[in-house]
Amino acid sequence: MSEPTHLGGSRDRENVQNEFMRARAEDITLPAPEGAPEPTDDVGKPRSLWQDAWDDLRRNKLFIVGSVLVLILIVMAAFPQLFTSVDPRECVLQNSRQPPSSEAWFGYDLQGCDVYARTIYGARASILVGIFTTTAVMIIGGLIGIIAGFFGGWVDGIASRITDVFLALPLLLGSILILTAFPSTTDTPELVVIGKVVLALALLGWTQLARIMRSSVIQVKNQDYVQAARALGATSTRIIGRHVLPNSLAPVIVVAMISLGAYISAEATLSFLGIGLQPPVISWGIAVNDAATYVRTSPHMLFFPAMFLSVTVFAFIMLGDAVRDALDPKLR
Amino acid sequence: MGQYTLRRLLQMIPVIIGTTFIIFAMVWALPGDPFAGKCGDRPCPPAYIAEQTARYNLDDPLVVQYVKYMGNLVTGDLGETFRGTQVLDELAVALPATLKLTALAILIEIIIGIGAGVLAGLRRGSFIDNLVLLSTLVVISIPIFVIGYLAQFILGVQLGWFPPTVGTGAPWSDLILPAFVLASVSLAYVARLTRTQLAENMRADYVRTATAKGLPRRQVVRHALRNSLIPVVTFIGIDFGALMGGAVVTEGIFNITGIGGLVFGAISTREGATVTAAITFIVIVFLLVNLLVDLLYGVLDPRIRYE
Numbered sequence: 001m002s003e004p005t006h007l008g009g010s011r012d013r014e015n016v017q018n019e020f021m022r023a024r025a026e027d028i029t030l031p032a033p034e035g036a037p038e039p040t041d042d043v044g045k046p047r048s049l050w051q052d053a054w055d056d057l058r059r060n061k062l063f064i065v066g067s068v069l070v071l072i073l074i075v076m077a078a079f080p081q082l083f084t085s086v087d088p089r090e091c092v093l094q095n096s097r098q099p100p101s102s103e104a105w106f107g108y109d110l111q112g113c114d115v116y117a118r119t120i121y122g123a124r125a126s127i128l129v130g131i132f133t134t135t136a137v138m139i140i141g142g143l144i145g146i147i148a149g150f151f152g153g154w155v156d157g158i159a160s161r162i163t164d165v166f167l168a169l170p171l172l173l174g175s176i177l178i179l180t181a182f183p184s185t186t187d188t189p190e191l192v193v194i195g196k197v198v199l200a201l202a203l204l205g206w207t208q209l210a211r212i213m214r215s216s217v218i219q220v221k222n223q224d225y226v227q228a229a230r231a232l233g234a235t236s237t238r239i240i241g242r243h244v245l246p247n248s249l250a251p252v253i254v255v256a257m258i259s260l261g262a263y264i265s266a267e268a269t270l271s272f273l274g275i276g277l278q279p280p281v282i283s284w285g286i287a288v289n290d291a292a293t294y295v296r297t298s299p300h301m302l303f304f305p306a307m308f309l310s311v312t313v314f315a316f317i318m319l320g321d322a323v324r325d326a327l328d329p330k331l332r
Numbered sequence: 333m334g335q336y337t338l339r340r341l342l343q344m345i346p347v348i349i350g351t352t353f354i355i356f357a358m359v360w361a362l363p364g365d366p367f368a369g370k371c372g373d374r375p376c377p378p379a380y381i382a383e384q385t386a387r388y389n390l391d392d393p394l395v396v397q398y399v400k401y402m403g404n405l406v407t408g409d410l411g412e413t414f415r416g417t418q419v420l421d422e423l424a425v426a427l428p429a430t431l432k433l434t435a436l437a438i439l440i441e442i443i444i445g446i447g448a449g450v451l452a453g454l455r456r457g458s459f460i461d462n463l464v465l466l467s468t469l470v471v472i473s474i475p476i477f478v479i480g481y482l483a484q485f486i487l488g489v490q491l492g493w494f495p496p497t498v499g500t501g502a503p504w505s506d507l508i509l510p511a512f513v514l515a516s517v518s519l520a521y522v523a524r525l526t527r528t529q530l531a532e533n534m535r536a537d538y539v540r541t542a543t544a545k546g547l548p549r550r551q552v553v554r555h556a557l558r559n560s561l562i563p564v565v566t567f568i569g570i571d572f573g574a575l576m577g578g579a580v581v582t583e584g585i586f587n588i589t590g591i592g593g594l595v596f597g598a599i600s601t602r603e604g605a606t607v608t609a610a611i612t613f614i615v616i617v618f619l620l621v622n623l624l625v626d627l628l629y630g631v632l633d634p635r636i637r638y639e
């Protein structure tokens with residue numbers, strides 16, 4: 001069993017390769033002479049792609065406008081008190097549905113709360129949902145995509161069928177179902193409410209990224225440098241970590257950035273349906289829902305949160321578009 | 333090709349089973365008492381609970397419940413709601429409106445989306461191109477419920493060009509405005525996708541060859557367009573499912589009795605049988621449409637062969 005033969009199992013072959021690798025590694029890790037390029041094979045490559053992209057981005061007007069908007073929104077989400085000194089939860093019923101004035105720039109809503117303050121404070125929930133969902137989707141989708149693409153065969157078969165199952169579930173109806181299963185009350189902490197919405201969206205949203213990651217990995221996997229690493233006896237984990245992942249990440253980042261805006265929009269839609277974020281969380285979707293009934297008499301209640309929501313989605317999609325142009329010049 | 337179709341149909345079976353099981357598990361495993369609020373303000377009489385428990389096999393383990401349910405489903409018995417109406421009847425009422433709305437939305441997507449994409453893609457950097465790019469970006473950014481309310485308020489109520497709500501029976505003419513609203517976001521994506529693909533293909537070697545040998549511009553564009561449509565058709569196929577399931581908002585705003593509203597209502601009143609049946613139906617339609625899309629690839633691009 002332990003005798004290495006040509007027909008021996010892959011374990012034996014791996015041992016031989018490991019020996020070979022160790023012998024090679026001693027050569028490779030010798031200190032490089034001053035000024036010479038480092039002999040490891042993945043130093044220049046990722047840097048050049050990202051460096052290129054960065055050079056492109058800096059000159060792109062879309063990117064500059066988008067990132068300034070996103071920056072303002074992030075500051076708004078983190079420190080809303082910088083923009084308004086009014087407490088968004090302090091409402092005077094007497095002011096109900098009063099139009100914009102010098103005291104309240106955006107007017108008052110049905111409960112007599114300051115619409116401007118509520119709109120500013122609403123940024124936090126939307127941006128948190130967008131960022132958390134995108135991160136979660138990238139992790140789930142990326143992981144499944146890598147496993148399916150890299151290992152192929154029956155692993156790919158199972159992973160792809162699982163992806164198909166979740167892809168076939170309608171996003172909106174599915175999220176409604178999940179959120180109904182875990183209802184929030186007014187006592188639920190704000191972050192938990194946001195977490196549930198993130199969970200629902202991420203659970204149904206990862207499929208697209210998994211598919212993109214899978215095809216991207218399959219392309220990279222057959223490149224010479226991956227074959228070389230394999231011939232040198234690198235383990236699967238090392239090949240994935242050092243070679244496949246950095247080289248197949250660009251399309252995933254592009255799609256993830258663009259979908260960040262779409263998730264903010266989806267959150268607003270769920271909140272609008274009364275099933276996503278719940279009061280006391282302040283959210284643009286809830287605000288639009290509350291205002292919809294009075295659109296004919298008090299349009300300001302609907303206009304301002306809807307406009308902020310649209311501008312936020314606009315900013316993130318613009319940013320994603322610019323990053324796509326930079327990372328994938330072919331698609332321009 | 334027949335063999336390919338058959339294989340794809342067989343591959344659908346595990347996906348359908350997986351999807352329906354997830355839906356089924358989520359619906360019936362919802363925490364809380366399934367009979368809460370079913371009998372008005374007082375608790376349900378034990379006889380009713382016993383009967384309903386037996387009818388829906390609620391005492392069995394989830395997997396057994398699921399197998400029994402699917403057995404009924406295959407024979408065409410979609411079950412009953414807790415109110416005693418047949419789920420099949422409820423679907424039959426909601427389905428025509430949804431199918432009409434979705435078909436109209438897809439048609440709008442194809443005509444206007446591809447049309448705008450072609451105009452923009454043929455003249456990259458021109459005024460039209462920038463107009464299409466900017467307007468689609470704006471449309472994508474505005475959430476659908478805002479578009480819906482704005483369209484209903486401005487076009488329906490103030491200008492009176494369209495009926496603001498849809499009448500009974502959902503006549504085609506009433507559905508035009510809702511279909512535009514439903515299609516709006518996808519329309520923008522279709523236009524952008526077509527533009528990108530066409531612009532790229534217009535720089536391809538075969539287009540230069542065709543132009544060089546003196547082919548009229550119309551025919552050159554037709555060649556390039558055919559090659560550009562594959563990703564667009566893929567997007568539209570996936571979108572079909574999203575439109576059918578995502579019409580909840582549009583249906584709500586324009587007062588249409590459709591599948592989306594049916595499922596939304598059924599989820600909040602915990603009508604498990606209705607939810608499972610309706611979503612299963614959406615999933616099957618989605619899978620069939622996507623198979624059709626895959627088969628369409630070969631029509632668009634004869635180089636693609638099915639093994």
